[in-house]
Amino acid sequence: MIKIDHIQIASDHLIGGRYVPSDSTIDVFSPIDETVTGAVPDGDDAIVDEAIRAAREAFNDWAKAGPAGRHKSLLKFAALIRENADDLALVECVDNGGLLKALRARVIERSAQNIEFFANLALELLGEVIAGGPNVDNVRYEPAGVCALITPWNAPLMLTTWKIGPALAAGNTIVIKPPELAPASCALLGQLAAQAGLPDGVVNIVHGRGAKSGQALIEHPGVDRISFTGSPETGRIIATAAAAHLTPVSLELGGKSPLVVFRNADLDKAAATIAHQYFNAGQVCLAGTRVLADAATAEDLLARTLNHVERLIVGDPRLPDTDIGPLISREQAARVDGFVRRAVEAGAVAVAGGAPSDAGPLYYEPTLIRDVRQDSEIVQNEVFGPVLTWQTFVNEDEAVALANDTKYGLAASLWTNDSDQAHRVGSEIRAGTVWVNSFFVRNLAAPFGGFGESGVGIEGGRWSFDFYCNVKNLSVNK
């Protein structure tokens, strides 16, 4: 059981509609003040096996119901997410330290849309006839089977629903492995799925440590798809395990996105957007953590940026004035501080922040570091904290070279008022999404994925169904 404020959440494994405990449990902490909110069971091979059996048993009926048969209960699920928005927002805020005001304003609504959008799209998309060839090709999108969905702690509600929506709409049944550091909102989603009338066994949840229940899940031969969002290190472990059974995987991994500001850009908007990269205490894979500023306007942009950054308030994420909440754990706080200290020791200069915040041991000041070397770890590796680097360029070629010089390729943001330049540079940037004069605008119908070590596979819109379905051609003689 997890208890957050007045909200009690059943947090045992959810298997075939029943709550099942394990002998050992893991305490769940709030990063806000490190208080224990409850515990989740630490699942093992046997629990995972049980969950996959339950998902397999539920599969035939759910798959046969077709998109229309699944539509009603999925829309009810989305409606329940909206109806329980206040509880979901508070639970996620206390569980992972996300800002309550942002959860209320955007994240819960988006989580509902993740379910609704794919339930609607399935009605249009799951099937197609190609009549022009020698045979009539009936393209069928058949559900893949049992999907393992593994999610991280930085945005559990958003990322879990982003996977649940298309997986269920396409007719699969699922086993979710929530993050052990922030499992509460997913446990609450499980309750809402049952309330929405999704049949027992369609949504199963196995809690526990990644290396134990997570590992058991990815190694299980009964899993037909694995969708994972998390670190590249774990992504590699997952791809390796998936190889044993040739299970298709979708991996959304880290990022080190460049935010490139040309001299002709709207510097005020660019500066505000740079300051927004501290959102979620920088624990966002998409975050534009590398500012690349045109040397001609760099000092002007820096002054405008610092004007925003200096006003950011670090503190309790439940309070309306707070801009930056806590990091997820002491370990993460120490990791972030280590990156900053080593950079400064190597000669970089923190023009903002550069140290833990006095708000508490898990809080860190919004930090902006200049005079960094391109090959330094703070430029090359994901920090996953409120830390941005600042570099300058003298021309487009240099901007592109710096932007592309990491192993990642998740996203980029270009700021320019010259549309030719936007297209020219945008086509040179190696990233799954390149935003122009904007950031974090995510249309659910658009493809989303990373290049390089940022991931494998594309999801979003119909691309999600390409992953969560077996695409079959039933080719019939005319």
Ligand code: ADP
């Ligand atoms: P983070 O550093 O963001 O926690 P991870 O990639 O370690 O990133 O964790 C993301 C998710 O992957 C979590 O739910 C975690 O439990 C799970 N996980 C970690 N290790 C494994 C593993 N070996 N097999 C399967 N899942 C894992």
